[in-house]
Amino acid sequence: MAKPFDVSKFRKNISKSIAGLSIGFNDPTDWVSTGNYALNYLISGDFHKGIPLGKVTVFAGESGAGKSYICSGNIVKAAQDQGIFVVLIDSENALDEDWLKALNVDTSEEKLLKLNMAMIDDVAKTVNDFMGEYRGMSEEDRPKVLFVIDSLGMLLTPTDVDQFQKGDLKGDLGRKPKALTALVRNCVNMFGSCNVGLVATNHTYASQDMFDPDDKISGGQGFIYASSIVVAMKKLKLKEDEDGNKISEVKGIRAACKVMKTRYAKPFESVQVKIPYETGMNPYSGLVDLAEKANLLVKDGNRLRFGDENDPDAIKQFRKAWENNEEGCLDKLMVAYANQSKEVNKSDVETMEDIAVEAEMTAVEDPVVNEVDIEEQE
Numbered sequence: 088m089a090k091p092f093d094v095s096k097f098r099k100n101i102s103k104s105i106a107g108l109s110i111g112f113n114d115p116t117d118w119v120s121t122g123n124y125a126l127n128y129l130i131s132g133d134f135h136k137g138i139p140l141g142k143v144t145v146f147a148g149e150s151g152a153g154k155s156y157i158c159s160g161n162i163v164k165a166a167q168d169q170g171i172f173v174v175l176i177d178s179e180n181a182l183d184e185d186w187l188k189a190l191n192v193d194t195s196e197e198k199l200l201k202l203n204m205a206m207i208d209d210v211a212k213t214v215n216d217f218m219g220e221y222r223g224m225s226e227e228d229r230p231k232v233l234f235v236i237d238s239l240g241m242l243l244t245p246t247d248v249d250q251f252q253k254g255d256l257k258g259d260l261g262r263k264p265k266a267l268t269a270l271v272r273n274c275v276n277m278f279g280s281c282n283v284g285l286v287a288t289n290h291t292y293a294s295q296d297m298f299d300p301d302d303k304i305s306g307g308q309g310f311i312y313a314s315s316i317v318v319a320m321k322k323l324k325l326k327e328d329e330d331g332n333k334i335s336e337v338k339g340i341r342a343a344c345k346v347m348k349t350r351y352a353k354p355f356e357s358v359q360v361k362i363p364y365e366t367g368m369n370p371y372s373g374l375v376d377l378a379e380k381a382n383l384l385v386k387d388g389n390r391l392r393f394g395d396e397n398d399p400d401a402i403k404q405f406r407k408a409w410e411n412n413e414e415g416c417l418d419k420l421m422v423a424y425a426n427q428s429k430e431v432n433k434s435d436v437e438t439m440e441d442i443a444v445e446a447e448m449t450a451v452e453d454p455v456v457n458e459v460d461i462e463e464q465e
Contacts (some may be wrong), residue, residue: 088251089252089357098110099369102205103411111281113141115141115142116140116141116282117139117140117169117171117231117272117282118131118135118136118137118138118139118140118386119137119138119139119140119146119162119165119169119171119233119284120135120136120137120161120165121137121138121157121161121162121165122157122160122162122163122164122165122361122368122370122371122423123157123161123360123368123370123373124258124370124371124374124417125358125360125371125372125373125374125376125377126157126318126344126358126360126373128348128352128377128424129344129346129349129352129356129357129358129433130144130316130318130349130351130352130375131349131351131352132206132351132352133425134421134424134425136444137162137165138162138279138286138316139233139284139315139316139351140171140233140278140282140283140284141279141280141281141282141283141284142275142278142284142285142315142316143271143274143275143277143278143284143285143286143287143313143314143315143316144284144285144286144287144314144316144317144318145239145287145288145289145304145310145311145314145316145317145318146158146286146288146289146306146320147288147289147290147291147302147305147317147318147320147321147438148288148289148290148291148319148320148321148322148342149290149291149302149303149321150290150322151322151340152320152322152340152342152360153163153182153320153322153342153360154237154238154288154320155182155237155238155288155342156190156362156368157342158235158237158286158287158288159175159182159187159192159235159237159288160190161190161368162233162235162286163175163187163190163199163233163235164190164191164192164193166233167192167193167198167199168230170231171230171231171232171233171254172199172200172230172231172232172233173198173199173200173232173233173235173360174200174202174217174232174233174234174235175199175200175201175202175235175237176202176203176204176210176213176234176235176236176237177201177202177203177204177237178203178204178205178210178236178237178238178239178242179237179238179241179242180203181237182201182237190367194206201270204222204242205241205242205243206242206243206244206245206248207242207243207244207263207267207270208244208245208266210242210270211269211270211273214234214270214273214274214277214285215273215277218277218278218281218283221281221283223417225404229281229282230282231282231283232282232283232284233262233283233284233285233286234274234283234284234285234286235285235286235287236285236286236287236288237287237288238287238288238290238308239267239287239288239289239306239310240288240289240290240305242263242267244259244262244263244266246259246262247259247263261312262308263306263307264307264309264310265307265309266306266370267310268307268308268309268310268313270310271309271310271314272309272310272313273283275313275314275315278289285292287425289304289305289306290304290305291303291304291305292305292320301319301345301347302319302321304317304319311348312379312415314348315348315349315350316346316348316349316350316351317347317348317349318344318347319344319345319347320342320343320344320345321342321343321345321382322340322341322342322343323340323341323342323343324337324340324341325337325338325339325340325341325358325361325362325363326338327361327363327437329366330407331406331407331410338363338364338365339361339363339364339365340361340362341359341360341361341362342359342360342361342362343357343358343359344357344358344359344360345357358373358376358377359373359376360372360373361373371412371417372410374417374420374421375391375406375409375410375417377424378393378420378424379391379423383423383424384409384420384421387403389399389405390403390404390405390406391404391405391406393416393419393420393423400415402419404416407458
């Protein structure tokens with residue numbers, strides 16, 4: 088009689104023979120908000136989560152689309168509020184301390200380490216050296232850390248520098264996409280079992296394909312495949328005053344965010360987030376449009392209604408009142424939206440279970456099936 092397979096012995100042996108091996112599931116336990124409830128939901132499936140530690144997230148868009156505002160501003164502040172130490176790598180020399188402070192980012196050395204780097208190789212060495220020391224710590228002493236790179240598109244390869252010094256700019260001959268892919272792949276492997284994450288911004292360029300009009304992310308496709316979350320951003324003009332009235336003057340931007348890749352929610356969903364120059368982003372921006380798409384908010388005359396038409400507790404407000412979250416109407420809506428999603432998921436699971444049970448009963452009770460089984464046995 089064969090001996091049963093000893094799983095614990097096998098696990099112990101491979102743990103000793105393969106350095107850096109992680110066994111078991113490594114589902115994210117820490118999430119950092121993007122500063123916008125609607126964008127959080129499209130990325131993670133939860134209004135209050137956002138981007139996870141242990142993964143690589145990329146925000147890509149044209150210049151002025153709000154990438155740095157969300158990544159180096161909102162996400163950094165939210166991470167600091169959760170006690171997560173931030174390593175901010177600036178490859179553009181564009182992140183001024185006054186700008187960060189205006190976004191309520193704590194720039195003290197206890198909360199933030201800002202590094203100015205131009206080379207992909209230097210970024211890779213920095214991350215690798217940090218993770219080497221990180222693994223040497225006991226699990227109790229390991230801090231939660233978030234790397235923020237702003238941006239991948241401005242990082243250089245040694246070939247770029249060498250050609251510039253020689254005055255012969257022929258291009259890096261495809262080396263940069265390979266280097267970026269290697270950087271992201273290694274980060275994904277190193278961060279997977281740790282409370283360490285990476286958020287990076289990147290540039291996009293206009294598509295030349297009439298059948299695929301979405302903007303293309305620079306740097307090749309390799310690092311996009313390795314990333315867990317990819318958000319594409321497009322810049323639109325915001326021509327509204329503080330009361331939401333249409334005006335001719337540009338008062339900010341509308342960041343059109345489309346989640347191109349995520350493993351925690353439905354991909355290819357989009358939302359427009361308003362970022363006024365004077366006041367900054369409202370965390371509730373985009374929620375009304377999101378609720379209308381889900382039919383949680385329906386038109387009732389010249390108002391929007393949340394709830395059944397005959398329900399005395401239904402909330403009816405003008406659009407501006409909804410967007411301003413008067414009387415906490417959007418907070419109530421988010422709770423209902425989350426509950427609706429849970430009910431849908433529960434219904435799907437129950438339906439699949441019913442189908443499985445019905446198929447099993449059919450296989451047992453169907454005389455044709457039983458006759459075939461008997462003939463095969465004979």
